[in-house]
Amino acid sequence: MRMLDRLSHNSIWCSDPYLREWAKVGNNPVIQHVIPGLNSSHFRDPTTGWIGPDGLWRIAVGAEVNGIGTALLYKSKDFMNWTRIARPLYSNNALNMWECLDFFAVLPGSNNGLDMSSQIPSGAKHVLKVSINSCDMYIVGVYDLKRDEFVPDTVQDDNRLWTRIDYGTFYASKSFFDSKHGRRVIWAWSNETDSYSDDIAKGWAGIHSIPRTIWLDGDGKQLIQWPVEEIESLRINEINHQGLELKKGDLFEIKGIDTLQADVEIDFEPTSIDDAEPFDPSWLFDPRKHCREADASAHGGIGPFGLVILASDNMEEHTAVHFRVYKSQEKYMILMCSDLRRSSLRPGLYTPAYGGFFEFDLENERKISLRTLIDRSAVESFGSGGRICITARVYPVALVDDGTTHMYAFNNGSTTVRVPQLRAWSMKRAQVNVMKGGNVIDA
Numbered sequence: 001m002r003m004l005d006r007l008s009h010n011s012i013w014c015s016d017p018y019l020r021e022w023a024k025v026g027n028n029p030v031i032q033h034v035i036p037g038l039n040s041s042h043f044r045d046p047t048t049g050w051i052g053p054d055g056l057w058r059i060a061v062g063a064e065v066n067g068i069g070t071a072l073l074y075k076s077k078d079f080m081n082w083t084r085i086a087r088p089l090y091s092n093n094a095l096n097m098w099e100c101l102d103f104f105a106v107l108p109g110s111n112n113g114l115d116m117s118s119q120i121p122s123g124a125k126h127v128l129k130v131s132i133n134s135c136d137m138y139i140v141g142v143y144d145l146k147r148d149e150f151v152p153d154t155v156q157d158d159n160r161l162w163t164r165i166d167y168g169t170f171y172a173s174k175s176f177f178d179s180k181h182g183r184r185v186i187w188a189w190s191n192e193t194d195s196y197s198d199d200i201a202k203g204w205a206g207i208h209s210i211p212r213t214i215w216l217d218g219d220g221k222q223l224i225q226w227p228v229e230e231i232e233s234l235r236i237n238e239i240n241h242q243g244l245e246l247k248k249g250d251l252f253e254i255k256g257i258d259t260l261q262a263d264v265e266i267d268f269e270p271t272s273i274d275d276a277e278p279f280d281p282s283w284l285f286d287p288r289k290h291c292r293e294a295d296a297s298a299h300g301g302i303g304p305f306g307l308v309i310l311a312s313d314n315m316e317e318h319t320a321v322h323f324r325v326y327k328s329q330e331k332y333m334i335l336m337c338s339d340l341r342r343s344s345l346r347p348g349l350y351t352p353a354y355g356g357f358f359e360f361d362l363e364n365e366r367k368i369s370l371r372t373l374i375d376r377s378a379v380e381s382f383g384s385g386g387r388i389c390i391t392a393r394v395y396p397v398a399l400v401d402d403g404t405t406h407m408y409a410f411n412n413g414s415t416t417v418r419v420p421q422l423r424a425w426s427m428k429r430a431q432v433n434v435m436k437g438g439n440v441i442d443a
Helices: 196-202 229-234 281-285 287-293 397-402
Strands: 002-004 008-011 013-015 022-024 037-045 058-063 068-076 089-090 099-106 125-132 135-144 149-152 171-178 183-190 213-215 223-227 237-248 250-253 262-268 302-309 317-326 332-340 353-360 369-374 378-385 387-392 407-409 417-427 433-436 439-442
Touching: 022 171, 058 099, 068 125, 089 149, 099 135, 099 171, 099 183, 125 149, 125 171, 135 369, 183 387, 223 378, 229 237, 229 262, 237 250, 237 407, 262 287, 262 407, 281 287, 287 332, 287 353, 302 369, 302 397, 302 417, 317 369, 317 378, 332 378, 332 387, 353 387, 369 417, 407 417
Parallel strands: 008 037
Antiparallel strands: 002 008, 013 022, 037 058, 058 068, 068 089, 099 125, 125 135, 135 149, 171 183, 183 213, 213 223, 237 417, 250 407, 262 369, 262 417, 302 317, 302 407, 317 332, 332 353, 369 378, 378 387, 433 439
16 A cells, blocks of 8 residues: 555555565556545555455455445455455444454354465354554454355444454554464554654664464454463463462562563452442443543452552552453453553653453353563553453653562452462563574574
8 A cells, every 4th residue: 555645545566575675566556546435545454365256366445435434345366457346345334444454254262263265164253353543443243255245243333332452552453364373363563652752762663562363252252362372482480379369458469570571370269249349331432431430549349450560669650450340230341451540650651541341251250360461661461361452551760760660469359359370470582583694593
């Protein structure tokens, strides 16, 4: 995709397999934006191509048509000549411009990935992901091959109720099928939340999130994400605690690891479900607001409980990743928050309280799990085995001053919470191989 005079075109470049030398094809743009009602500056970000039953390649392109978010669908036999299909893959007036589209197949209850260009098994679902308003949202449905149309299982007219891939600093995500390991992997752009002058001083801005395996849960409604297993090869200096008990106001320090670069897995089990507070469905429209109001220091029934990370000696600086349990008619709703408001004493930073809700069968399953990966300014948290994810960027002064921080497990709810297992590791430096002078070297 290229933009010229604020007109968007979809172009093609040919490259060598190592992505070092690029040559632009002369007949660009290969896809024009001449469509009635199309906002010409809002036409970009094609998906990965897939082959249909007719042997033709297909891609979807994000667009805004007559003010409506639209995934336009195109066909080609050679990737050079594209024909637009009259009917879009999908459109919905809950949003306008759709960026960074992703479209892929998933099999409910299986963490095996599917190749979109192979035979899709019976019972599979499809996921349409869009990026807009600084967040990535998705819809689960079926792909009607005869009509070349995506049909969602449910339709929400208010985009605030769409499910998010990640509730934090996570944008423009892209997935791919890893044929070697038979999995689908997703990652995204995690932008800086400090100042532009900080970017200049560092000489860089923005990072990729940790690659995650992504699949659909058994009920076919919720995507599950988990760090790729290769991350575990970086673990060193394991510590292990079992049978802990956190009463109201308890703070248990996790010692023996590098708290600036760590991988923590902890299970929480409320000893009772009687004190779950009533759930207000209106909270679903703005979970962040509820995280601000029901923060880690606010005493509740079941929760808040979780982790305090990157904490200074006097706790003036800290980031809290925590849960709080609510009762909604015949089900339980859990709020997960990543609260950055006390993460740094530095002025001029963006320090929100991120958060989202998820359903949980607390009557039959008491264990609420949390995994948090910390790499200095990057914090990625996975709740309930990856049913909900929150990525955050934090910049504590303690990180710069002496490079030491603290980590705690805590509970501020009236219900005692057991911790049957807490495992944590320091994380060693990743090895990055690059090609230089025809040789592979460790960067």
